[in-house]
Amino acid sequence: MSEGDVLPKFWAEAPAPRPFDDSGLHVHRYEGVTGHSLVVFVHGWGGSGYTTWGELPNQIYDDPTLPADVALFDYVSGARRRVNNNPDLETVAEELQTQVESTPYERIVFVCHSMGGVVASAALRLSLESVSSRTRQPLAHRTIGIVFLASPRAGVRPLIFGRSKDARFLRSQNDVVARNDRFFTNRVDPHLERSAPTKLWIPLWAGRATSDAIVTHFSSAYGIPSDQSVPFRGDHRSFLHKQDLRDWVLKACRSSLLHVVQAPPDSATPAIRTQFRGHPEHSHWEDAYHEAVTKFQEKSKGIVVFDATHGQRRGEPLDLRVRVIPADLFDVRDYAVDFERYAQELASGLLHTLGVVPFGGLGLAVASEVAAQFVEIPAWVSPADTSENLEELIVLWLERTKRSLIFAHRLSRVDTGDVS
Structure with a gap:
């Protein structure tokens, strides 16, 4: 251009x-x-x-x-x-x-x-x-x-x-x-x-x-x-x-x-670094993300979510990347570059966990197609068709990420409440 x-x-x-x-x-x-x-x-x-x-x-x-x-x-x-x-x-x-x-x-x-x-x-x-x-x-x-x-x-x-x-x-x-x-x-x-x-x-x-x-x-x-x-x-x-x-x-x-x-999170504060990306026509997806973060932090006492959506430097590691895509208009070719970058981040350790949500009535079919892009490097791919479903999914992924980071000794064991 x-x-x-x-x-x-x-x-x-x-x-x-x-x-x-x-x-x-x-x-x-x-x-x-x-x-x-x-x-x-x-x-x-x-x-x-x-x-x-x-x-x-x-x-x-x-x-x-x-x-x-x-x-x-x-x-x-x-x-x-x-x-x-x-x-x-x-x-x-x-x-x-x-x-x-x-x-x-x-x-x-x-x-x-x-x-x-x-x-x-x-x-x-x-x-x-x-x-x-x-x-x-x-x-x-x-x-x-x-x-x-x-x-x-x-x-x-x-x-x-x-x-x-x-x-x-x-x-x-x-x-x-x-x-x-x-x-x-x-x-x-x-x-x-x-x-x-x-x-x-x-x-x-x-x-x-x-x-x-x-x-x-x-x-x-x-x-x-x-x-x-x-x-x-x-x-x-x-x-x-x-x-x-x-x-x-x-x-x-x-x-x-x-x-x-x-500025990273306070080193003394247990934190999960996240980044959200949705679609400009669906601002309610981001609203669901923020609601999920709030609910997770209320439940996981002592752990904060550091949202790097608009403040991440190139090359900084992430614990959880949340990507929501419109299922009804999905064409894998439109996302090839993004999926390749996510796979490289997972392989290099710059990204600990990737969660992809095909949103809409065709979400289940699209989820299978997306999952096929990450066979060798697993990612979490789940469909959602309401904002409530999306919010629940993100809360679940945050809890899974927390447990994974604790088991990998990358997050302090603190009184975080029930994670089941």
Whole structure:
């Protein structure tokens, strides 16, 4: 696939401040280097892809301690709507989701100013709500950090922006902000030190302007851990160009890129490393997975499940990989590459246990076909036709994995309750 097929534009040189160009995602990468991490800037109301940020993208691009390429996302808002097209912010969020998901980057960090935080938050939410035929991981599973800068996470004061097209996406209690809030509350662990193994682990950061007349301190820090929310001198826009703010953004990006990806479970805590993969049209499969993990941890006291679904480095071992596939549309040729990789992981010891679930009315027939791919290296293959069946199956596999790891002396014998 050519670069032009992947993104509207690609640049190999370092980004520099420039006037508004075409809307879309503009990626700057190191020439000749295939990166795995990307820092994406999303401007706020009335801003633009380059002029909003000044030298901040350059600093991140040039920092040798930040192994990431840089992208700037531009969209029409504010006064620019008078002379350009007029998509609403839900459409803008879909565009951001689609364009970032189309890139090959496995780890994404967002840096968002003001309304850009609403756009990026909606993009993550939509990535798990939307139905598509994409082959890459959803954006929410690839995002490992979001830096909000004066973003109205709980909306803005009622009179701000008046009756503009963007206003309804910013007012307190509006539908988009409310849905974003439910998504982050129910699905995301925002702490740098992971505290909720069954949720997506996406550290959230908030930079607040001390003289902000648009976004209140409460709104900008809403839902952010207190030690990841920092005030800076300046107003809603001027504080973006203060060096102390820039230094803090670099630190937040660095912490997200390095800490999240590399941090294993506490070595003193017995843990099973798992990874889930389903299908973008069936988000209820992942919901069943999270429910199963919760039930298992409640029963297996003393053992946690470390979910590496969106935070596993290449080459890191896994204890249990759960793969759910749609049985009614199954063609073994579509999964040949994946099955070969799983077999190699099992043979090399990078993967201890593989569980494959053909889901749907044809599950039993497909299960036999899948099992034939792992004759020499056994895997667990079982059909399911309801979310409840899937949940019970994953709980069973977690318990089997626990017993296997204990017998192999890879997991401490602790008071784990009944495993029969």
